[in-house]
Amino acid sequence: MKTKETLAHCVYEALKYIKTLADVKEAEVFASSNLQNVARFNFTSHILSNGVEEPKSKEDFGIGIQAVFATSEGLKTGFGSESNNLTLDGVKIALAKAREGAVLDAEFVSLPRPIAAQRTLFNYHDPELMNIQDEQFIDASWKILDGAVHECLNSPALAKLAARAKKSIHRLGLIVGGDLTVVNEAVAIASTALPEVKTDESAFATVSLTAMVEEFNAKGSSSVCYRSLRDISDEAGKEVSRNAIAACGIFTESDGGGRAGEDFREPATIESGSYPVIFGPQPLSEFITNLILPALTTSSFYGMESPFMGKFGEKICSPEISLYDDAANPAYVGAKGITCEGLPTQKTHLIINGVLTDLLSSWYETQRLAEKDPDARAKLGKDPKELLAEGKLLPASGFRFNRRGRTGV
Amino acid sequence: MTNKEITIELGDRLKPETESVLRDFTRNRHGIRIADARINISVGKGASAQNGTPKGSGRDYSLELHTRVIAGERMHAAGYFGISLGPTDVPNFSEIVRSALEKSYERAMHCAKNKFTRKSAWGELGKTLWSTDIASIPVHQNTVPAEFSVWPLDVPLEAVTDTAHEISKELKTLDRRLKQNFIGIATWVERELYVSSEGASIDQTFCYTQGMAYVVAVSDGGVTQEHYDYLGHQRGWEVIENGIRDEFFRFPNLRQFSLDLARDACVLTACPPCPWTEKPVPVVTDPHFNALKVHEIVGHPTELDRILKMETAYAGRSWLFKSPDENLIGKRIGSSLVNAFSDPSLPGYGHYAYDHEGTPARRVWHVKKGILVGFMNSRQTSAIMQDEPNGHWKANGGQVVPLIRMSNTVFEKGTSEPEDIIKDVDHGYYLVGHRTPSIAESRENFRITARKVYEITDGKIGQMYRDGGIMADTYDYFMSVDAVGDDFRLFPIPNCGKGQPMQTKRLGNGGPTMRAYAKLTGGANS
Numbered sequence: 006m007k008t009k010e011t012l013a014h015c016v017y018e019a020l021k022y023i024k025t026l027a028d029v030k031e032a033e034v035f036a037s038s039n040l041q042n043v044a045r046f047n048f049t050s051h052i053l054s055n056g057v058e059e060p061k062s063k064e065d066f067g068i069g070i071q072a073v074f075a076t077s078e079g080l081k082t083g084f085g086s087e088s089n090n091l092t093l094d095g096v097k098i099a100l101a102k103a104r105e106g107a108v109l110d111a112e113f114v115s116l117p118r119p120i121a122a123q124r125t126l127f128n129y130h131d132p133e134l135m136n137i138q139d140e141q142f143i144d145a146s147w148k149i150l151d152g153a154v155h156e157c158l159n160s161p162a163l164a165k166l167a168a169r170a171k172k173s174i175h176r177l178g179l180i181v182g183g184d185l186t187v188v189n190e191a192v193a194i195a196s197t198a199l200p201e202v203k204t205d206e207s208a209f210a211t212v213s214l215t216a217m218v219e220e221f222n223a224k225g226s227s228s229v230c231y232r233s234l235r236d237i238s239d240e241a242g243k244e245v246s247r248n249a250i251a252a253c254g255i256f257t258e259s260d261g262g263g264r265a266g267e268d269f270r271e272p273a274t275i276e277s278g279s280y281p282v283i284f285g286p287q288p289l290s291e292f293i294t295n296l297i298l299p300a301l302t303t304s305s306f307y308g309m310e311s312p313f314m315g316k317f318g319e320k321i322c323s324p325e326i327s328l329y330d331d332a333a334n335p336a337y338v339g340a341k342g343i344t345c346e347g348l349p350t351q352k353t354h355l356i357i358n359g360v361l362t363d364l365l366s367s368w369y370e371t372q373r374l375a376e377k378d379p380d381a382r383a384k385l386g387k388d389p390k391e392l393l394a395e396g397k398l399l400p401a402s403g404f405r406f407n408r409r410g411r412t413g414v
Numbered sequence: 415m416t417n418k419e420i421t422i423e424l425g426d427r428l429k430p431e432t433e434s435v436l437r438d439f440t441r442n443r444h445g446i447r448i449a450d451a452r453i454n455i456s457v458g459k460g461a462s463a464q465n466g467t468p469k470g471s472g473r474d475y476s477l478e479l480h481t482r483v484i485a486g487e488r489m490h491a492a493g494y495f496g497i498s499l500g501p502t503d504v505p506n507f508s509e510i511v512r513s514a515l516e517k518s519y520e521r522a523m524h525c526a527k528n529k530f531t532r533k534s535a536w537g538e539l540g541k542t543l544w545s546t547d548i549a550s551i552p553v554h555q556n557t558v559p560a561e562f563s564v565w566p567l568d569v570p571l572e573a574v575t576d577t578a579h580e581i582s583k584e585l586k587t588l589d590r591r592l593k594q595n596f597i598g599i600a601t602w603v604e605r606e607l608y609v610s611s612e613g614a615s616i617d618q619t620f621c622y623t624q625g626m627a628y629v630v631a632v633s634d635g636g637v638t639q640e641h642y643d644y645l646g647h648q649r650g651w652e653v654i655e656n657g658i659r660d661e662f663f664r665f666p667n668l669r670q671f672s673l674d675l676a677r678d679a680c681v682l683t684a685c686p687p688c689p690w691t692e693k694p695v696p697v698v699t700d701p702h703f704n705a706l707k708v709h710e711i712v713g714h715p716t717e718l719d720r721i722l723k724m725e726t727a728y729a730g731r732s733w734l735f736k737s738p739d740e741n742l743i744g745k746r747i748g749s750s751l752v753n754a755f756s757d758p759s760l761p762g763y764g765h766y767a768y769d770h771e772g773t774p775a776r777r778v779w780h781v782k783k784g785i786l787v788g789f790m791n792s793r794q795t796s797a798i799m800q801d802e803p804n805g806h807w808k809a810n811g812g813q814v815v816p817l818i819r820m821s822n823t824v825f826e827k828g829t830s831e832p833e834d835i836i837k838d839v840d841h842g843y844y845l846v847g848h849r850t851p852s853i854a855e856s857r858e859n860f861r862i863t864a865r866k867v868y869e870i871t872d873g874k875i876g877q878m879y880r881d882g883g884i885m886a887d888t889y890d891y892f893m894s895v896d897a898v899g900d901d902f903r904l905f906p907i908p909n910c911g912k913g914q915p916m917q918t919k920r921l922g923n924g925g926p927t928m929r930a931y932a933k934l935t936g937g938a939n940s
Contacts, residue, residue, distance in 0.1 A: 043914060047724045051737050053544040053798045055491060056529055058724065060521045063813045063915070065498035084470060088477075089500030098418075098501075105571060106461075106472035108579075139517070140524055147528045154536050175538045178737055182727030184914050215727035219736060226727075308594050309630050310640060 006135070007038035007066045007091070009204040012193035015068060015091035016202050020195050022096060023072070029100075030080060031073040031116045033196035035345060035405070036091060038066035042137065042187040044146035046214065048154065050179035057146045060139070066091070069405075070099045071116060074107050083107030114372035117346045118198050122399065124349035126342040129335035131233040134208040135189050145237045146185045149212055152242025153181045156250075163218070163250050169269060170220050178219030181245065185237075186211050194347040205342040208232070212241040216249035221271070225249030228287060230338035297328065301355050303370035303398060306384050315386040316361050324359040330402065346403040353401055367403030374398065420455060420475035420501055422567075422619065425605045428453055428507055429617060432609045435511045440611040445523065447484040448548060449515055450610035452770055454478045454812020458566055458602020458622075461575040463582035465595055471575040477503070478812025479511065483518040486526025489533065489545040492794075493521025496813035548793035549803050551773045555615040558767045562621040562650030566601035569651040574599055577654060581669050585629065588673065589680045594630035597672060601651050606770070606812070614772035622646065622763075622920070623653040624908060625668035629676045633683035639880060641679045641849070641865060645671050646906035646920070648765055662761060662904040662924070678847075678865060681878070687937025688867045688882025694894070694931035696842030696870075697884050698835055701903035703864055704825055704925035706848035709907060711888045712754045713823035713923065715857040716780040716788070717806075718795040720818075729912050733858035733888065734786055748784040748892030753826035754925075755779045756790050758805060763906040764822035764922030768805065775805035775821065784892070790818050810917040817913050825925030828898025832927040835897045837873040843934055844868040844875055845884060861885035861935060881937030891930050899927030 019034040040062065047058040069086040085102025087095045157163055157179055167174045187210045195202040210231040217224045225248025229241040257268040284292070300311040313321050332341045332350035341350050346368050353363050374381045375389040375398070382388050392398050432451050440449050454477070461471035477499040484492045495517040503510055526546075533540045578597045585595040601623040608616040624646035631639045645665045647653045657667040665671060699707065715732035719725055735741040758766050758775035769775055771793055779787050791799065792807035795818065809816040836844060847865030854860065863883030868875045904924035911918050 041915060045914060046727070048539075048542075049723045050539055050542055052722055053542050054722075054724075055546055056532060056543055057491075057525055059492065059494060059815055060525050061494035061496065061815050062517075063496040063498075065813075067498075067500070083472070085472065086474070087500060088498050090502045092502075095500075095502070102472055102474060106470065106575075108461075108468035108471055108575060110469060111467050139521055143521065143524050143528060147532070151532070154532075154539050158537060158539060173538060175541060179539070180723045180726050182724065184727070186914070213727065217723075217726060308596075309632065309638070310594075 006040050006064070006189055006191060009191045009193055009206050011091065012036040012038060012191055013202045013204050015096070016193045016195045018093060019068065019070070019096040020197070020200060022093060023100065024197065028075050029072050030075050031197050033071045033116045033194065033346070034096070035069045035192065035194045036067070037190065037192045040064040040189040042142050044142065044185045046146070046150055046181055046183050048150060048179070048181040050175040050177065056150055057143065060143050060146065065089070068095055068099050070096070070103050072100065072103045072107070073116065074104055076107070079109055081107035082110050082113045112373045112377045113369070114376045116196055116198055117348055117368040117400065120348060120399065122349050122351055124342055126333050126335055126340060126350065129340055129342065130206050130208040134187065134210060134232070134234040135206065137187055137234060141234065142187065148237070148239050149185060149242040150181060152239025153214065153216060153246045156243045156246035160246070160250050162256065165256055166218065166221065166250070166253050172220065177221070178217070180217040180219060181214065181242070183212070183214035192345065194343070194345070196347065199347050203343050203347050207341060209338045210234070210237060211338060214241055214245035216245040218249050218253050221253035223249055223252035225252050226287060232336070232338065293328070298365070301364050303364050303366040303374055306364065307370065307374055307378060309384065313361055314384055317386040317392065319361060319386060320359045321361045322356065322359045326356055326359055327354070328356040329354045330365060332401070344401060344403040345405040346400060348400055348403065351399065351401045353399070363397050365402040366398050366400050368400040371398045371400050418501060420457065420477045422455055422457055422603050422605050424477070424504065425453070425455055425607055425617065429607050429609065429615065431508045432511050432607065433615060435508050435515070436609055436611055439512060439515045443485070443519055445485045445487055446519070446611065447490050447546070448611055449483045449519070450481070450608065450771065451511055451515070452480045452809070452812055453607040455605040456602060458600060459569070459571050459574050460598070460600035461571070461578040462596065462598045463578040466583040466586035468575060468579045471571055473571050479514055480809070480812055480814065481511070481514040481518045482815070483515060483522045484546050484548065485519055485522040486545065487523070487530070489526050489530045491522050491526035491529050491546050493518040493523070493525060494815050495521070498813055546794065547797045549796035551793060551803050553613045554768065554772065554774060555613070556617070556768070558618040560603065560619040560621040561648065564651040566603055566621055566623060566650050569601060574601065577668065581672050584669070585672060585676050588676055589631070591631045591633055591680045591683055592629060592676050593632050595676065596628040598626040599654060599668065600624050601654070608768065608770060608772050610772055616768045616772050618767060620648050621650050623649055623651055624906070625654050625671065627668070627672035627675050629679045631676070631679035631683050637683045639679040639682045641675055643671070643675050644906055644908050646908060647762055662902070664903060682866065682880040685878050685880040688879035689934065690936040691934040694886065694890070694933050696839045696929060697932045697934070698839065698842065698844045698870065698927060698929045700844070700846045700927055701901060701925055702905060703845050703848045703862070704928055705905040705907070705923040706851055706862055708754060708823055708825050708925050709820065709910070709923040710851045710853045710862065711857050711860050712780055712825070713756070713820040716790055717818040717820070718789040718791040718799065721789055722795055722798060728914060730855040730857070733856040742786045745786060746784050747786050747889060748781060749895045750783045751828060751895050751898045752781050752784045752892050754781040754824065755826065756806065756821050756823040758821035760822040760824070760904060760922065762822060762904045762922035763908070763920040764820060766821065769807045770809050770816040771807050773803045773805035773807065778804040778806070790820065792816070792818050808919065810919040814913070814915065814917055817917065819912065819919055820910065820921045820923070822904060822922035822924065824902070824904065824923060825898070825928065827900055827902035827926045830897045830899050832899040832901050835899055835927055835929050836870055836875065838897070839870045839873060839929070842870045843882070844870050845882070849883070857888060859885070859887045863935070867934070879937070883935045884932035885935050886932035891932055894931035895928055897929040902926045
């Protein structure tokens with residue numbers, strides 16, 4: 006990992022150089038360093054397996070430049086990046102790529118400008134997690150798996166289930182899968198309009214587990230997020246096994262005969278139909294991530310892909326539902342001090358009591374809707390300029406995940 | 415000397431350096447079962463346009479390194495390391511490879527130590543912890559060149575940008591119902607080097623060219639149709655300009671491909687939503703639809719990592735294999751007309767000569783005359799199952815651990831004329847083009863939507879519907895297959911997701927026209 010100071014120095018020198026170039030009218034320089042450690046779990050009690058299957062990592066660092074060039078055809082915008090080179094040479098290569106690929110994007114307004122909102126989140130990461138060592142990582146992975154396996158070994162319910170199936174517990178087809186993932190990120194950014202170099206560092210760990218007792222077609226899951234290395238425990242492992250075992254069925258205490266298994270109730274199979282359904286946090290987060298949030302971005306409204314077209318300020322769901330995005334809360338795994346456009350993160354209330362109140366956005370998308378899209382009012386259901394004046398559609402979600410440094414929402 | 419850019423030719427230098435480092439590394443370490451390194455060099459260009467406006471273009475390159483070491487004292491375990499590199503790393507490449515191997519080795523040794531401790535500490539649940547092994551393969555040294563007519567790197571970036579822009583502009587004025595369009599084009603070259611401590615040295619180069627069209631059409635009445643599709647091949651720029659027309663592929667050029675998709679979307683906005691059926695009805699599915707079907711209900715459930723439960727927390731398991739004692743190997747799972755295999759020797763996105771651990775790739779049959787016969791595998795899963803490696807351990811890049819992935823997974827062609835398959839239906843439905851899959855965890859049932867659904871009455875195609883599809887139990891569906899066409903086609907699948915971190919991978923799927931029974935699923939407004 007490169008330190009944020011190293012990245013900041015690169016960005017500072019890059020901007021200084023770019024300001025000397027006559028044809029560059031605007032530019033934004035972004036440098037980042039990323040490391041992802043992943044240990045995949047694969048324990049099976051009835052098939053040969055490795056327990057901790059894959060201790061692995063991937064890492065990269067580099068510089069990305071978004072620039073506006075004055076050309077004989079008009080102002081062109083381009084993006085270029087260069088891996089593993091934070092020197093002035095690397096800056097020149099990235100800029101040359103941006104210049105070569107620049108296009109006349111008639112919907113481009115400007116690179117980000119200062120906004121009134123102030124950054125609230127600084128120094129929120131755990132330095133120990135940021136610098137996690139291989140042995141610590143592997144030991145933590147085995148500790149999580151220990152939790153899952155010991156829960157099975159010590160579970161009276163699983164022992165009763167094994168007796169009921171007339172099998173030893175390892176022949177019940179116990180499975181534990183999932184992973185421990187630690188993500189470390191450092192960024193620095195500055196632009197001609199926002200020349201002060203801003204930096205950010207974040208580190209978080211996630212544990213996602215699924216366990217099964219295949220003999221009973223029973224599955225359980227657990228999911229935990231950590232912001233500190235010291236917090237990582239075997240609890241997620243214990244929980245996933247508990248959940249899988251609980252899904253096998255219920256032993257009731259009112260056992261007249263006194264023998265285990267006589268009052269065992271297997272989960273019922275439900276006929277197709279309409280029922281009242283209660284969603285736990287995990288399926289709910291799946292809904293939000295895959296169905297709801299993609300429909301609550303300015304780009305989805307521009308592209309007419311949202312089911313909520315024209316509904317800004319209107320009721321779009323039950324008044325029981327309120328939804329917000331909050332990258333500025335240090336307790337959350339998605340916490341970031343700034344966006345990848347250098348703007349402060351914030352809490353964005355997307356739905357309040359069933360009413361659509363805001364959208365996730367980047368600078369480009371907000372500007373495009375407000376300044377360039379003649380159909381924006383119809384698409385949103387409200388004038389985007391009025392919404393901006395009300396503090397809506399703020400570009401608090403311009404991030405660059407998996408886009409080779411290009412910005413997205 | 416510092417390289418200014420990453421080039422495909424750089425592989426000529428990196429290969430012998432890596433071989434040398436691996437030889438030294440394994441000589442000086444104990445307990446190693448295998449050490450290997452993969453180097454991926456990619457150079458290419460791409461452009462996009464939206465609603466007649468260019469959105470971006472660029473030329474870029476990448477260099478990625480991945481190492482694996484399986485090692486240990488009393489038990490073996492694996493350790494992996496991946497890194498993205500740049501031109502400035504080339505002078506120190508040997509040292510970087512050595513360091514990556516060292517990291518992988520230390521991870522493997524530490525993991526093996528932990529595993530050995532649990533082997534006894536976990537009591538009866540420690541019995542299945544094994545000393546990681548891999549099945550033997552013939553060790554090859556080989557160079558496999560790319561196939562192309564127009565080398566992607568010879569195409570001016572301006573030509574790529576202009577092509578995307580011109581098509582997007584044409585779509586913008588095509589039909590007033592067409593509200594959105596997006597065109598993406600990429601053409602690039604990848605060189606994959608694989609070097610192992612066993613002496614393998616594989617050098618494969620691939621050309622890829624891909625076009626993507628995305629359209630949204632909205633009728634005056636507010637009916638929205640959102641469609642996208644890809645054309646692509648392991649070939650050069652000719653794919654975009656001329657399309658593909660050979661034994662296995664039938665694509666027009668990207669302009670025509672995009673216009674056809676856009677016209678379909680516009681026409682569909684005026685169609686009624688597809689009806690639902692309570693019971694299975696005769697359904698004829700075209701090769702494009704069957705490409706996604708074979709992907710979801712043959713390809714994924716015959717990946718051996720899924721079979722062995724390694725994907726339980728992610729992609730899921732397979733209904734074909736509950737345990738070594740209880741599975742469907744050698745048993746009937748479909749009618750005698752159902753034949754399916756994976757074959758890396760076929761052309762297209764799923765083509766390669768060696769997988770990412772140097773295994774010579776070969777056809778593996780999954781279903782023969784309705785009987786389940788085999789799975790795609792890797793050397794490690796092959797060692798567990800004690801069968802022959804068939805070369806399906808593939809990564810989507812040079813930085814990540816390979817997984818068992820489809821190559822070209824297809825239904826075999828049959829003998830019926832597609833027209834006759836439709837002609838024999840008194841009342842049923844003809845599904846054309848795939849759209850969205852929704853599949854059960856173990857792939858035991860499925861729902862897949864089609865771009866277009868036509869009603870068949872008295873052997874003739876009639877009313878067209880939008881937003882339709884089929885759903886069925888996989889076993890019942892396979893058993894009901896009663897006609898298979900002779901019109902076999904292959905299609906590029908650019909975005910098959912699997913793994914953690916997610917690897918989005920290109921591969922091939924295909925098949926002929928088929929007829930079976932399934933419930934028809936309808937549109938949201940029906």
